[in-house]
Amino acid sequence: MRAVVQRVKRAEVRVDQEVVGRIGFGLVVLLGIGKDDTEAASEALAEKIANLRVFDDGQGKMNRSLLESGGQALCVSQFTLYGDCRKGRRPSYDQAAPPDRALVLYESFVASLRHRAIPTETGRFRAMMDVELVNDGPVTLLLDSDRLF
Numbered sequence: 398m399r400a401v402v403q404r405v406k407r408a409e410v411r412v413d414q415e416v417v418g419r420i421g422f423g424l425v426v427l428l429g430i431g432k433d434d435t436e437a438a439s440e441a442l443a444e445k446i447a448n449l450r451v452f453d454d455g456q457g458k459m460n461r462s463l464l465e466s467g468g469q470a471l472c473v474s475q476f477t478l479y480g481d482c483r484k485g486r487r488p489s490y491d492q493a494a495p496p497d498r499a500l501v502l503y504e505s506f507v508a509s510l511r512h513r514a515i516p517t518e519t520g521r522f523r524a525m526m527d528v529e530l531v532n533d534g535p536v537t538l539l540l541d542s543d544r545l546f
Contacts, residue, residue: 398434398442398502398542399478401427404451408471408530410520417526418518423468424451425530428506429478430499431492438542439502443509445545446470451536459536463515470510473520473528474503496523 402424409419426446447464454460463470476499480488494502500522510517520526 398431398438398506399429400442400446400540401475401478402446402449402451402538402540403427403530404533404536405471406531406533408528410471410473410518411527411529412521412524417521418471418473420469420471420516420518422466422533423516424449424463424470425528426470426472427475427478427528428472428503429475430494430502431479432494432498434494434502434542436502436505438545439505440509441545442540442542443506443513445540447510447513447515449538451538464513469516469518471518471520471530472503472507472510473526474499474522 405423405425407421408425409416448462450462451459452461452466476490476493479490479493482488503522507517507519
């Protein structure tokens with residue numbers, strides 16, 4: 398799994414001009430599922446994101462996690478994170494999981510965050526979405542479950 402994680406002051410996702418997910422401060426997680434990803438990868442990535450120390454403490458240092466800060470998460474599926482642009486001009490998505498498998502792991506990831514008592518909103522899987530956010534910092538991190546173990 399691959400994730401682009403952004404610390405935000407607020408964020409929302411719309412489908413056909415309808416807000417389907419909205420958070421205050423917290424993390425936006427753009428989540429790509431690879432064809433070889435597993436439930437274990439989903440759980441490990443959720444654990445990592447929930448505990449990343451990217452929120453300021455009383456001294457202004459990034460020393461607090463999403464769990465400690467009381468922030469929220471907005472998780473948006475994004476298969477394009479598996480786009481391979483090395484050949485030609487059109488990305489190849491051969492390494493992305495097929496939609497039925499991706500949906501299972503996406504829902505597993507979201508459930509893992511919620512299981513940790515993180516208020517978690519989502520986009521709509523396979524929909525064309527408008528994601529609007531105010532990046533705080535900016536703080537943006539790239540995570541790959543293949544590099545967590």
